[in-house]
Amino acid sequence: MNDKLALPVGTTLDRFIMRKQEDFPFASGELSQLLRDIALAAKIVNREINRAGLLDISGAFGQQNVQGEEQQKLDVIANIRFIRALRNGGEVCTIISEEEEDLIQTGNKKGRYIVAMDPLDGSSNIDVNVSIGTIFSIYRRCSEVGTDGTMEDCLQAGTQQIAAGYVVYGSSTMLVYTTGNGVNGFTYEPSLGEFFLSHPNIKTPQTGNIYSCNEGGSNSFPEGIKNYINYCKENNYSGRYIGSLVADFHRNLLKGGIYIYPPTAKAPNGKLRLLYEANSLAFIVEQAGGKATNGTQRIMEIEPTELHQRCPLIIGSTEMVDKVEGFLRAEV
Numbered sequence: 493m494n495d496k497l498a499l500p501v502g503t504t505l506d507r508f509i510m511r512k513q514e515d516f517p518f519a520s521g522e523l524s525q526l527l528r529d530i531a532l533a534a535k536i537v538n539r540e541i542n543r544a545g546l547l548d549i550s551g552a553f554g555q556q557n558v559q560g561e562e563q564q565k566l567d568v569i570a571n572i573r574f575i576r577a578l579r580n581g582g583e584v585c586t587i588i589s590e591e592e593e594d595l596i597q598t599g600n601k602k603g604r605y606i607v608a609m610d611p612l613d614g615s616s617n618i619d620v621n622v623s624i625g626t627i628f629s630i631y632r633r634c635s636e637v638g639t640d641g642t643m644e645d646c647l648q649a650g651t652q653q654i655a656a657g658y659v660v661y662g663s664s665t666m667l668v669y670t671t672g673n674g675v676n677g678f679t680y681e682p683s684l685g686e687f688f689l690s691h692p693n694i695k696t697p698q699t700g701n702i703y704s705c706n707e708g709g710s711n712s713f714p715e716g717i718k719n720y721i722n723y724c725k726e727n728n729y730s731g732r733y734i735g736s737l738v739a740d741f742h743r744n745l746l747k748g749g750i751y752i753y754p755p756t757a758k759a760p761n762g763k764l765r766l767l768y769e770a771n772s773l774a775f776i777v778e779q780a781g782g783k784a785t786n787g788t789q790r791i792m793e794i795e796p797t798e799l800h801q802r803c804p805l806i807i808g809s810t811e812m813v814d815k816v817e818g819f820l821r822a823e824v
């Protein structure tokens with residue numbers, strides 16, 4: 493990380509992106525522009541979320557997505573807003589979205605980037621005013637510029653990510669992202685329409701005493717996970733589960749902790765999606781000194797085979813993730 497470029501808290505996102513451009517080996521300005529396009533969409537979605545209860549845009553949209561989930565109106569709105577911002581920005585040729593079964597070709601055939609996104613994470617919390625988020629990963633295309641992006645472009649391992657981030661629409665709205673040179677957090681000031689650097693160079697504690705897990709499914713958890721959850725209880729850890737991955741992840745990133753979504757009877761491969769939930773947050777947590785695994789393999793080394801494939805996710809403070817892996821090995 494270019495420490496000489498350590499920028500003061502309060503720097504705007506735009507200035508930060510410009511000054512840090514030296515960190516991008518391909519400092520052509522295209523990735524900078526893409527990050528700005530994402531920030532623009534986040535501002536627009538933030539405004540829609542804040543007004544949802546007033547504009548009758550909360551509640552169910554009335555159809556299911558490819559995941560078999562009841563789409564919420566804000567799922568659809570966020571999906572449209574991010575696709576539009578990325579299409580208009582011109583840098584992205586192809587998008588993978590939780591809310592779209594197939595690849596979305598933007599028409600920007602000269603675009604050098606692929607974006608995988610969860611436009612709205614934590615949909616079950618939209619109508620009850622609990623924090624929700626957006627999650628994204630950015631890849632460089634492998635296919636020839638001047639054509640539509642290909643499935644091969646979109647099924648790259650997480651280690652190929654060139655950037656990843658999330659927006660958490662919470663008590664304040666924050667954008668947290670990495671380009672492989674550390675993790676930085678920006679807080680949105682709506683009255684100015686700007687993101688300001690508020691959490692420079694985030695490092696996650698090596699251990700913690702917070703565990704996030706939906707224990708409603710625990711009867712069918714793998715034995716090793718059951719044993720780890722009992723270990724947390726025997727050691728008086730705090731159980732914290734918001735039901736929005738981004739919000740649980742963000743709290744654990746700052747305070748230290750672990751989020752676990754294991755295989756269950758209802759979700760034999762876990763519930764979370766590899767391309768636009770697990771990989772994105774795995775890149776961030778590793779850059780912040782943490783760890784992300786599916787129980788046996790580093791998340792970012794999983795070779796994707798399908799756009800919406802799911803994977804078990806154990807992510808957070810390194811010593812806690814190592815402990816879970818120890819319990820899982822003991823189970824074998």
Ligand code: AHG
Nearest residue numbers: 610612613614615616706735736737
């Ligand atoms: P999404 O709203 O994008 O479909 O993601 C929901 C995910 C994640 O945000 C959350 O941690 C998890 O689903 C909650 O699942 P359970 O309700 O099964 O606990």
Ligand code: MN
Nearest residue numbers: 559561590615
């Ligand atoms: Mn969903």
Ligand code: MN
Nearest residue numbers: 610613614769
């Ligand atoms: Mn999600």
Ligand code: MN
Nearest residue numbers: 590610612613
């Ligand atoms: Mn979602």
